[in-house]
Every structure is written in C-alpha cells, then in structure tokens.
Amino acid sequence: MSGKRYTKEFKIEAVKQVTERGHPATEVAARLGVSSHLLSVAGRRIYISGDTDAIAEVRALKDIDIAFLAITRWPMSAPRGVEAMRAIVPRVVYPYHYESIRERDSGEA
Numbered sequence: 001m002s003g004k005r006y007t008k009e010f011k012i013e014a015v016k017q018v019t020e021r022g023h024p025a026t027e028v029a030a031r032l033g034v035s036s037h038l039l040s041v042a043g044r045r046i047y048i049s050g051d052t053d054a055i056a057e058v059r060a061l062k063d064i065d066i067a068f069l070a071i072t073r074w075p076m077s078a079p080r081g082v083e084a085m086r087a088i089v090p091r092v093v094y095p096y097h098y099e100s101i102r103e104r105d106s107g108e109a
Contacts, residue, residue: 006034037049044066045065045066046064046065049067049070051075052075052076053076054080054083058087059083059084064088064090064091066090067084067085067092067094068096069094069096070096070097
C-alpha cells in the first residue's frame with residue numbers, strides 16, 4: 001500500500017500462485033505484503049472494500065483516487081462507511097451494496 005512499483009515478473013508470479021497453484025488471493029497478498037483490495041490502473045489507485053469493515057488497514061490507505069465501499073448491515077454499516085471515507089479521503093467514492101431487498105427484509109443476509 002506504499003505505492004511501490006512491482007516488476008512484471010513479480011505480478012505474473014503472484015497471479016500464478018492464485019490461478020495455477022490454487023492459493024487464496026488473500027493469503028498470497030498477505031504473504032507478499034500487498035493489499036488484495038487495492039488496484040492501480042492507468043495511474044489511478046482504486047480501492048474496492050468487498051466484505052471488509054473500516055479496519056485499521058483500510059483507514060491507513062492513502063492517495064486513493066476511487067473507493068468502492070460496500071455499505072451493508074454487516075460488516076461495514078453506513079456509519080462505518082462514512083468513517084472509512086473520511087479516513088481514506090478518496091477523490092471519488094462509489095457506495096454500493098450486495099444484499100437484495102428480499103435478503104434485507106427477511107434477515108437472510
């Protein structure tokens with residue numbers, strides 16, 4: 001998350017650990033010391049929260065251009081999403097959710 005540049009070989013090997021060797025992406029990211037939720041595309045840093053709360057790792061993110069924050073009842077509620085947004089200070093925020101109205105209303109999610 002330091003904005004470090006990685007070689008093409010490093011990136012290829014990291015992807016192979018997931019796609020060819022079957023290691024979970026989160027484990028590979030942790031082992032390599034990189035975030036499994038942060039992308040750099042065309043010079044823009046993009047954060048995708050997925051199923052993550054506003055934990056210390058998230059609040060420590062810097063220089064984020066675009067943040068996609070999954071706002072649901074759990075794990076990142078609306079107040080926690082606001083906390084994450086204020087800590088990250090992205091240039092653009094896209095709040096989204098993944099539970100359906102049926103799941104929300106029935107308590108299935």
